Amino acid sequence: MTEIIALLACLSPCLDATAQRRLACIIEAVLAMTGRVTMLGISRWTEEGGSYRTVQRFFNTGFDWLRLHWFFIRHHLLTEHDVVLIGGDETTVTKAGKKTYGLDRFFSSLYGKAVPGLSFLALSLISVSARKSYPVSIEQVVKEIPKEEKRPNKGAKKSGAKNKGRGRSKGSRNRRDVELSPFLRFLQQSLKSLLALIGTDLNMVYFVYDGALGNNAALRMVRQCGLHLISKLRYDAALYLPYEGPYRGKGRPRKYGDKLNYRHLPARYLQSSTTDKGIRTDLYQMLVWHKLFADQLNVVIIVKTHLHTQKTARVVLFSSDLDLSCDKLIDYYSLRFQIEFNFRDAKQYWGLEDFMNIRPRPVHNAANFAMFMVNITAALRRCLDFSPMSVIDLKAWFRAAKYVRETLKLLPQKPEAIFIEQAVTEVSSLGRINLPVLAD
Numbered sequence: 001m002t003e004i005i006a007l008l009a010c011l012s013p014c015l016d017a018t019a020q021r022r023l024a025c026i027i028e029a030v031l032a033m034t035g036r037v038t039m040l041g042i043s044r045w046t047e048e049g050g051s052y053r054t055v056q057r058f059f060n061t062g063f064d065w066l067r068l069h070w071f072f073i074r075h076h077l078l079t080e081h082d083v084v085l086i087g088g089d090e091t092t093v094t095k096a097g098k099k100t101y102g103l104d105r106f107f108s109s110l111y112g113k114a115v116p117g118l119s120f121l122a123l124s125l126i127s128v129s130a131r132k133s134y135p136v137s138i139e140q141v142v143k144e145i146p147k148e149e150k151r152p153n154k155g156a157k158k159s160g161a162k163n164k165g166r167g168r169s170k171g172s173r174n175r176r177d178v179e180l181s182p183f184l185r186f187l188q189q190s191l192k193s194l195l196a197l198i199g200t201d202l203n204m205v206y207f208v209y210d211g212a213l214g215n216n217a218a219l220r221m222v223r224q225c226g227l228h229l230i231s232k233l234r235y236d237a238a239l240y241l242p243y244e245g246p247y248r249g250k251g252r253p254r255k256y257g258d259k260l261n262y263r264h265l266p267a268r269y270l271q272s273s274t275t276d277k278g279i280r281t282d283l284y285q286m287l288v289w290h291k292l293f294a295d296q297l298n299v300v301i302i303v304k305t306h307l308h309t310q311k312t313a314r315v316v317l318f319s320s321d322l323d324l325s326c327d328k329l330i331d332y333y334s335l336r337f338q339i340e341f342n343f344r345d346a347k348q349y350w351g352l353e354d355f356m357n358i359r360p361r362p363v364h365n366a367a368n369f370a371m372f373m374v375n376i377t378a379a380l381r382r383c384l385d386f387s388p389m390s391v392i393d394l395k396a397w398f399r400a401a402k403y404v405r406e407t408l409k410l411l412p413q414k415p416e417a418i419f420i421e422q423a424v425t426e427v428s429s430l431g432r433i434n435l436p437v438l439a440d
Contacts, residue, residue, distance in 0.1 A: 003380065003383065004024045004027050004028055004376075004380075005020075005024050007072075007076060007376065007379050007380070007383070008020050008023060008024055008027075010071055010072060010075040010076070011023075011068055011071055011072065013067075013071065014063075014064055014067045014068060014071065015063075015068070019058075019061065019063075021049070022050070022054060022057070022058045023058070025046050025047060025049060025050040025054075026042055026046065026050065026055060026058060026369075027373070027376060028046075028047065028398070028402075029042050029043075029045035029046040029047075029050060030042060030045075030350065030351070030373060031394070031395055031398040031399075032045055032395065032398045032399040032401070032402040033045040033399075034399070036351075036354040037349075037350060037351030037354045037355070037370075038351070038354055038355060038356050039052065039055045039056060039059060039355075039356070039357070040052060041354075042055050043055045045402075058365075059357060059361075059362045059365045059366060059369075060359075060361060060362055060365075061365070062361060063365065063368070065137070065138075065364075065365075065368040065372070066136070066137050066193060066194065066197060067197065068368075068372065069134075069135060069136040069137065069368075069371070069372060069375065070136055070194075070197055070198065072372070072375055072376075072379070073125055073134045073136060073375060074201065076375075076378075076379040076382070076383070077127070077130075077132075077134050077375065077378055077379060077382070078125070078127060078134075078202075079127075079129065079130075082127050082128065082129050082130070083127075083128040083129065084125050084126065084127060084128070084202050084204065085125070085126040085128065085204075085205075085206050085207075085208050085230075085332055085335060085336075086123060086124070086125065086126070086191070086194070086204055086206070086207045086208070086227065087123070087124045087125075087126045087133060087207075087208045087209070087335070087336045087338070087339050088121065088122065088123050088124070088187065088207065088208070088209045088339075089121075089122060089209070089210060089336070089339045089340070089343075090119055090120065090121050090122070090141065090212075091119070091120050091122065091343045091347075091352075092106045092107065092108040092110075092115065092117050092118070092119050092120075093117050093118045093119075093120065093347070093352060093353055093367075094108070094115050094116065094117040094353070095116065095117045095118055096116070097358075099358045100118065100357075100358045100363065101140075101142075101358060101359055101360045101363050102118050102119075102140050102141070102142040102143075102360075102363070103116065103117070103118060104116070104117075104118075104119075104142075104143050105117075106118070106119040106141075118140060118363070119140070119141040120138050120139065120140055120141065120367055121138070121139050121140075121141050121186065121187065121190065122135055122137065122138040122139075122339060122342070122343070122371065123135075123136055123137040123138075123190060123191070123194055124136055124137075124338075124339045124342060125202075126208070126335050126336070126338055126339075128331075128332070128335065131335060131338065132338060132378065133335070133338035133339045133341065133342050134374075134375055134378065135339075135342050135346075135371035135372075135374055135375065136194060137190055137193075137194055138367050138368055138371050139186075139190055139364075140360075140363060140364060140367065141183070141186065144182070175216055175292070175293065175294035176220065176294045178216060178217045178220050179217075180217055180220075180221055181217065184217060184218060184221045187221070188221050188224065188225060191207065191222075191225045191227070192225055195225060195226070195227075204227060205227065205228055205321075206227060206228050206229075206230050206319075206321070206332060207222050207225070207227040207228070207229055207230070208230045208231070208332055208333060208335065208336040209229070209230075209231050209336070210231065210232060210336065211231060211232040211233070211234075213229060213231045214231045214232050214233045214234070214237075214318070215292070216290075216292050216293045216294060218231070219231075219293060219294075219295070219320055220294065222320070223320060228319060228320045228321040228324070229319065229320050230317070230318075230319045230321075230324075230329060230332050230333050230336075231317070231318060231319075231333075232315065232316065232317050232318070232333070233290075233299070233316040233317075233318055234316065235262075235313075235314050235315065235316055236262070237290065237316055238259065238260075238290065238291065239259070239260040239288040239289070239290055239297075239299060239316075240256040240257055240258070240259050240260065240288060240289045240290070240291070241257040241258050241259075241260060241266075241286070241288060241289075242255070242256075242257055242287065242288070242289065242296070243255060243256060243257040244257060245257070255289060256289055256291070260288060262301070262303075262314060265282075265284050265301065265303070266284075266286075269284045269285060269286040270282060270283070270284055271283045271284065271285050271326045272326075275307070278306065278307050278308055279304055279305065279306055279307065280304070280305045280307055281302065281303070281304050281305075282302075282303045282304075282305070283300065283301075283302060283303075283326055283330070284300070284301040284303070285298070285299070285300045285301075285325075285326040285329075286299055286301075287299070287322060295320065296322060297318045297319070297320070298318060298319045298320070298321060298322045298323075298324055298329070299316060299317070299318045300316075300317045300318070300326050300329050300330060301314055301315070301316050301317075302314060302315045302316075302317070302330070317329055317330065317333050342371065342374050345373075345374050345377070345391060346370040346371050346373070346374055347370075348391075349373070349391050349395070350369070350370040350371075350373035350374065351366060351369070351370045351373075352366075352367060352370035352371070355367075355370075377391060377394060380394065381394065396428060397428040400424060400427040400428035400429075401424045401427075401428060403427065404420065404423045404424045404427050405420075408420060408423070
């Protein structure tokens, strides 16, 4: 309990003493408990002062979770000279019933189809040196369909663009002046709120997202936030090399050169080629144009060839930063996957998949608390030197400590502190693989 209270001391600017005490009590219970992480389940494992009613009050209280996440990450998880990326992704939480706020059908990659549940958009700060992702924001995505779109008029004709000749039609928008979709506006608002909170504490340059942002509108949205986008294009995206021929002497200079042929990529753009276990990996980097993008793109093409069957597979990554090197672009995009481990831990251990709240504020608090526990465990493993331990081992250690404390309460006389520490160390070794080394 003392370790948890010490970790939460940095949250005093945005949490009062009562809220800190409730949060510490709930965190200790969740670290020790077994079974589903619900409000009722948490109340069964809390110490004195953590009744079911107290747990309900906590999840019905409004918190500025963005500040809580950021203060905690800044004080305990980031180093001064670390390179930090902003990563983002969506996750779907399956839910039954009809009364949960925001319940709808969302696509789940685990099931490979749309399932009834809730969708959350998460942003995280990714440490390049530690190669870890620390959740800093999670917001619920709610579908809002206008009433006039729910029941379209069957007799109405579909409005579509007429066949036009060459050039841009009168009144059409430039590719730099794009209209953002509701999701992109929602994502942009979350990004701006995070950047305004961070201020000058960190020099944020790159925003990393999956292929869902591999389009011009998403790129313009990220650039409006002052960041460079790192994302992925389709494997068969129509890319064009810059035109390098002579000027015709009239009109606008030609911009598009030859269309990129993925089967015969120019050798001058090859950055490296390695062979491992019968698979050759070729890395190509080039500056190209895409006719649906307003700006030039820095593209890295990863081509893997099976030397025996000659079958190939490729991945097309891109960035709006034209000076970003090939190795860093690949490394930064690969670090985006760390946020998937955050989702895994939050769902498996910290209640993101278990919570049974149905109203907007409790749902928001339950999701943010689950992601906050990801940061708590990362800080505990660092300050107590639990780095070789898994989350299961960490929970076993706190569960054993609780069992020891509850057992020692039955003794007529409280033993000395050194005996309690030895008892916790011995009992906590049951059911664990790795043992902690307590810091001096």
